[in-house]
Amino acid sequence: MEVLAAREDTLLIAPTGGGKTLAGFLPSLVDLAEGHDGLHTLYVSPLKALSKDIARNLRAPVDEIGLDLRIEDRTGDTPASQRRRQRVDPPQILLTTPESLALMLSYPEAPKIFAGVRRVVLDEIHALAESKRGDQLMLGVARLRSLSPGLTVTGLSATVEAPEALAAFMGGARVIMADPGPPPDIAMLPTERPAPWAGGGGRHAARDVMAAIEASRLSLVFLNTRAQAELFFQALWEVNDAALPIGLHHGSLSREARHKVEEAMAEGNLRAVVCTGSLDLGLDWGDVDLVLQVGAPKNVKRLVQRIGRANHRYDEPSRARIVPANRFEVVECAAALEAVRESDLDGGGRRWRGPLDVLCQHILLTACAGPFEADALYAEVLRAGPYARLPRADFDDCLEFCATGGYALRAYDRWQRLLQREGKWQLRDPRATRDLRMNIGTITETEKLKVRRKSRRGGTPLGEVEEGFAASLSPGDTFLIGGQVVRYEGLREMVVEVTDAATREPKIAVFSGLKMATSLELSQRVQRLIATPEHWDQLPPDTRDWLALQREISTLPAPGTLTCETFLRGGRAFFCLYGFAGRNAHQTLALLLTHRMEQAGLGPLGFVATDYALLIWSIDPVEDPAPLLSAEGLREGLRDWLESNAVMKRAFRSIATIAGLIQRNLPGQRKSGKQATFSSDILYDTLRRYDPDHLLLRITREEASRGLVDFDRIEEMLAQGREIVHIRAPHVTPLAAPLLLEHGQVGIRGGTGEARLMEEEAQAMMREAGLA
Known part of the structure; x- marks a missing residue:
């Protein structure tokens, strides 16, 4: 009711299933009941799929009220004929994306199209505010205010860590907070096999996830990248003994394939959908009663958003289970669960000026x-x-x-x-x-090429793969897309032509997708949990043993310190630094450190970086890390290196x-x-x-x-007054071992023995670290 009564811009923060989308539209429906010619309400969302979902769900109350309204979407998937008609004869309610809005505002007809707009609804505004798409959108809204003075803007979100900052991003808005509803039912999914030491696919838990799917009505299985989604989808089918209908949904699939899955969800014809961020936001398809997050969520807000897809009703708790993909992720998942229970969202609301x-x-x-x-x-x-x-x-x-x-x-x-x-x-x-x-x-993603089945008439579109991946293919190579193994036949007019393949051992398409790094706040929670043994009771026994052995052999990285380890292995010297600053920052720091090590004559040979640490191997050992980690010296070298x-x-x-x-x-x-x-x-x-x-x-x-390159995080990590703890370990340590395995994965490729070689390498590494 506050949104209905408000005469100024508002930011409505309400839990998933709390009816915020309908609340955003309710003032429009009241106005439209009195009649309005032309475009009255503009709804903008981050996802094309979300616009389609809202259009379907909005039609029901409009029909019940008996309003004669045209509700249409205008996205990249909208037919060209419909887009042309909308420029001349727009509907009363138009659902669109930031990019399509920018395009419509670029036409000379824009003043006529938007002159009668009275309301603008910005759904999932927090997701847009985190990228340049949000900056583009707010410039478009400013343009709309000039074309239609007096319009009212309503922002909608379920996950906001700093409401006033988001309201300022909207150009100033009144914040309305709804009751948060019941806390979610969320926990780690018990698995028969422990999480592996390294890797990110979660395939070890495929049978456990399948059992959870069988016990639920409809499950969403989220993974963090498109390639991981393809692989896990294939892994689920291998253990789908009951042949349950399972779909796959991600941004590199063809429009036809995505729409087919969306319609099957809405009609209740699926038991599970393996997906990525393409189904993150605001969607209400089917009777989803379980969300499974395979792999660490990397971001508490993202996890909360995904949890909200289950039991999409205000008065029922959302049910979700998390499946860590490796041993470090077990700790991250425990830290994320703790943050969700404490309603402690990451992000801090910090905004840079508009780009x-x-x-x-x-x-x-x-x-x-x-x-x-x-x-x-x-x-x-x-x-x-x-x-x-x-x-x-x-x-x-x-x-x-x-x-x-x-x-x-x-x-x-x-x-x-x-x-x-x-x-x-x-x-x-x-x-x-x-x-x-x-x-x-x-959005400037890696260049992608369309994939089609080979046919004289053009063939069925299957999706897209990265141009670099396509360039690496030779006729006869196989790869996985849309859950299908296909055979590469050739490149024709910038289209990858394929045929169905009989093999089940494909190359894997390198989808660009979203490059996720753990948020700084979540990384710091992970560090606090590692350094606090009295809180380890929330971790599985094997993970507790792993951390206890780290404390015995070396030390536990503690907040306020910068822990470094050095050890020798296989004739090489290793330097490990636990920064908990995110993958980008660690990768940048490793590049700068290897340059300084080269200048010092230590002969660096390579490095690996994760969200929690970096590992550099060299010919000669690092005897004293303090000079290498001088923030001033690193800052001086940053510009020359970057240029x-x-x-x-x-x-x-x-x-x-x-x-x-x-x-x-x-x-x-x-x-x-x-x-x-x-x-x-x-x-x-x-x-x-x-x-x-x-x-x-x-x-x-x-x-x-x-x-x-997150140099700000590097400077914060190396801030003056932070104690540098240097441990000269007798051999590889338990925390460093997974990093060495990450490096080892690079050198072991292809062939049917890949999994066996990886397992043998892992066991040898763990024995050396004292863990097996």
Whole structure:
């Protein structure tokens, strides 16, 4: 009722199943009962599937009330004919995504389409706020406010760690907190076999998961990556003795395959769906009564969101079970369960200022809609929460880049895109609108190629694989996609053609998916749990024994300290550092440390990094880690290392694509990943040489040091006053052993004996560490 009565923007925080989506729409239904021509309510969600689900669930109350309303979606899956009609004759309620909204706002008809909009509903706003998609969305909302003054915005979320920060992200909103409902029924799933020492697939527990599925009506089985989902789906079928109907759903599958699974869920024709983040948010398909998370959740908010998919009703607790994929993940899962019970969400609500590459894209798309005044657009941008404190100088730099490409590129016609005429900025060539619209978006995943069954008439679409994976295939190779083993036949017009394969031993497609790293808050919980033996009673006996032996042989990494171990093995010296700062930070630190070790003549040979630790092996041992870990020295070396490193070039390519300097999609053609990389590398080297202070280089340096390589986490980890504990261990230690196994997996590939070799290596390693 508070949302219905509110006349200002609101942020409604309510538990899954608490009716927040209907509450968000209720004011619209009340208004529409009195009649309204044209578009009245715009609903924006992170997922195309979520829009489809909401459309289906909203139709029931609308029909019960007896309203004659058109409710339509507008996403990348919407037929082109329907999208064209919506520009001329929009429905009263339109369900869309940030990218589709940005596209619609770029048309000259936008003022007419959106002039009558009265309400905007932003579902799962917390998920959007964590990425550049959220920044793009809030710029779009600011544009909507100009086109339809007085509209009301409602944000909806079930998992918010800092409500006031999220309200500020919306540009200012009143926070409404609903009753949280009953606590979830959540625990680790007991398994016959203990979690392995390393790896992330969870296949050891396939039979236990299958038993849980058999005992439930409908289960969602979440995995963290698309490749893991494919593998676990196959593992479940191998133990599915009752032949229960099980589906597979992830973002690399074809639209037809995803919709088929969604419809089967809604109709109650499945007993389980193996899925990834593609079913994370707000979906209410079928009678789901159990959620299984295979692999550590990496993030407490994500776990809470996934738990909420079970018993999607306000008055019943959600039931979920977690399956750790390896020994370290047992500890992480226990820490995550503790955080859920304490309602302690990670994230901290910290927000960086709105990224300038997204603002550049917004400026160019605004020009697609028609001429604009710089002062008016700047004032409009300031109404977007992420850009509320944007300096005018930064806005002008973005406008200059959009107009000329910057100092070093202004001589090239292709980057001369805007001109000023009679006080207004406009596109220099109106024909550029098509190219700009084709490259809308802030998601810059690894280039993917479509996979189809080979046929004279085009064949059945199966999904997508990474371009790099496709390039590694030879005719006759087999791989797994959509739960099917297929045989690679060839590449035709940038489409991977396949036939059905009889073999059951495939190569595995390398899906890009979501690169998950454990949140800093959850990592710190893991460290506290490891360092507190009196809390080990929540861990399985074998994990307790593992940690007890670590304490006996070495020491337990404790908060406030930086624990390092050195030991010799196989003629190599090993240096292990337990930083608990996340995979990205550890990988960056390992790269910087190996560089310093090289300068010191220690002969580093390689490293491995996880969310909890890093391990470096070298010819000569590290005698004193303190000089290597000098934060000041590492900071000095960071810029030189970044400037010439492939990490920086990769970051630049993503930023240049979002900002519109590089266009991947062009009419009638699409650049391959190699072509785009070649173009961006040339641009990067040119700008470094002739225009080192170019806007895109400034953005790249800031984002690379802050996010891509997590140098802020490194500085926090190496903060002054933190005690460095150095243990010279007699041999490999229990905590270091899984890291060595991670390294060992790289060298053992292919063949039917892979699993046996891995098991033998694991047993030998554990005997050496005193664990077997």
